[in-house]
Amino acid sequence: MKRALLLAFALVLPISACGAPATVQAQRLMIPSPTGPHPVGTVSVHLTDQSRQDPWTTSGAKRELMVSLWYPAKDAQNHKVAPWLPKAAADRYLEDNGLKPGSVLLDTTDGHEGAPIDQGLGKLPVILYSPGANASRAYGTGVVEELASRGYVVVTIDHTYDAAVVEFPDGRVETGPEVTDFAKAVEVRVADVRFVLDQLPTLDKAHVFDLQRIGMFGHSLGGAATSSAMYADKRIRAGLGLDGAVFGKVAQSGLDRPYLVVDTEGKGGISTNPALRTFWDGLRGWRLNLTLKGAAHNSFGDDVLLIPMSAKPLGLSKAEVEEIVGTIPAERALAFQKAYPLAFFDLHLRKQKEPLLDGPSPAFPEVAYRR
Template sequence: MRKVILLALVLLVLGGGTVPAHASTLELPEPTGRHRVGVTELHLVQHGRSDPWFPDETRELMVSVWYPAFPVGRRASYVPPALAKYYEIEPPVGIRTDWGAIRANAFVNAPSLPGKFPVVLYSPGVGNSRTMGTILAEELASRGYAVVTVDHTYEAAVEFPGGKVRTDKVFDLPIEDPAEIEKAKQRLMDAREHDVRFVLDKLSGLKMLDLSRVGMVGHSGGGVTAARVMQVDRRVDAGINMDGWFSFGYNRPELGVDRPFMFMGAGSSPQQPPLYGKPRTHLSEPDWRTFWDASTGWLLDLNFPAGRHYTFTDAQWLLPKLGGDHTGLIGTVDPAGAIDAQRAYIAAFFDEHLRKRPQPLLAGPSPRYPDVSFIR
């Protein structure tokens, strides 16, 4: 596979090779909230919008909705069957294992609990599947949120109804001229913004959702997507950028936002553009500082000094259990501690800003989460 555009990013995603591992008994960590979780998939077709990469096609997306539910039926597979089969050829984050054997905690198409739930949108990093945000989605759903995880078609392999897998064809496009590569990056980020706004449009038919309270969180390019969507769509009330850099295309950091926003950054890494050796904070990265200074809403910057870029994905849980982090994607942070801290701070952020419940955890460092630094 010739991934000629976004080459540095792809090398980061794939690391330095593959790691043989086994997943027959691996399960995701149980959510800590009081509710059990259900999950359902939606196939969304945006009639009238051409696909940004293949204009002869209509833009189609797959999303998952995670929600408080009655524990009825079977537990969901972490990776759907056809996609798991594809991963035998193209393993995510360089890990070869039986992806189809891993189980999530959610129950497939389980009936939702009564009531309407605040909504949190999740966008994965560029080149990543929405699957990589499953641990966070289940956690927030167990705490009373409806979480909508979005795949951006042709960036990563996506399974559609009928077992059809659409692969990451964007990285196969024969684009080599530097100016055209920059245009492709811009098209990719523009497409993500349009994808999320379309998903929001389509959610109005789900009675369990309280669309008067909407947040968004994303990893890497997904975090930048959260900022972009908030700038143009007032339906999103609060957002989180987990280690995403604005310099991937033009992403308007100088506009900031006027609603609550939280940064979550990783420690230093020689692989991380544009810092190359510095932690990602609003004090060290110029674009984060530009966004921070331009924003007029509530702001918080948290850093995981011993973490790395993929600390903010399910890789933080999976890699140590599937042979170890041989690629430097998650750093030396304690896996369980990092997962616990992310779940706690992200839930506290949305509890405070979507539910209007004050959260002392957000006021300063906590001895319960020593892996997290507050950046002032």
């Protein structure tokens, strides 16, 4: 049946099943609002790396990326909220995943487009986000908005032709074949990340980015990209992988900077993945491994909401949904995403004491700790 269902690194909606209901009332993806004290602003930016030809095409075109900046905003009420995906990208996304137009609405977030950044907060730490393979930078919107509401600048990256769908300002919508060469994909992503790091001074129109406090996180292949980018570039001071594997030299060499490994029982984490175990043993700085019980590979990011709400139009059974997003209640998966990345970056980019990372917390009984 649905091939995407079992992809180890995929973050895509499964392709529609035979016999799916003909008419289902449309549902809107509603990501819980961030809990921080600041309203969230966002802006999308088109970047072109003139030094590289795109490695996924044969056209000779330069490598193009779309990124979004999310940040604490000022006077956000006069700016409309951004869609989860822009319309042309959303329409293509639904079409590619066998969903009828309008069956799932992807038209709202808590990010206010073009709202001015709050310069009164001083220098702000910067975090990069890389999504899973065949996914989109939109998939991390919930956790990204939370970080922005707490005073971080977050730069989310679409890795073109590896991403599910990318819309450019000229109206082009680019997709790509399903990623199967994960080692190549990680190499390309590392080059993308380093290019984005080079662009940060230009992107910092208000001169508030603290380029001495840069972190990175990602889900699945984005987690692999995080560890490899840290190995390649010392500008990234701390990293977090959400159920991500490791590829390349970093798997054997480890890292000398803080790293948080989040894994699940079903996919197989440190205890069953030899490469991840070798990477873990090679971590020479601060390290922590958290296992989220009851979670599955796609319990991280907005998938934990998107896939269950798409189950009816796709004709997915309860068992099929649980195979993708686990048995953990969505509200608990979302609570984890709001709390732990924030605690990690607060500790390592802001040097704030974070008891949540010290050991088991009664507020999160589903989280197991390993040092």
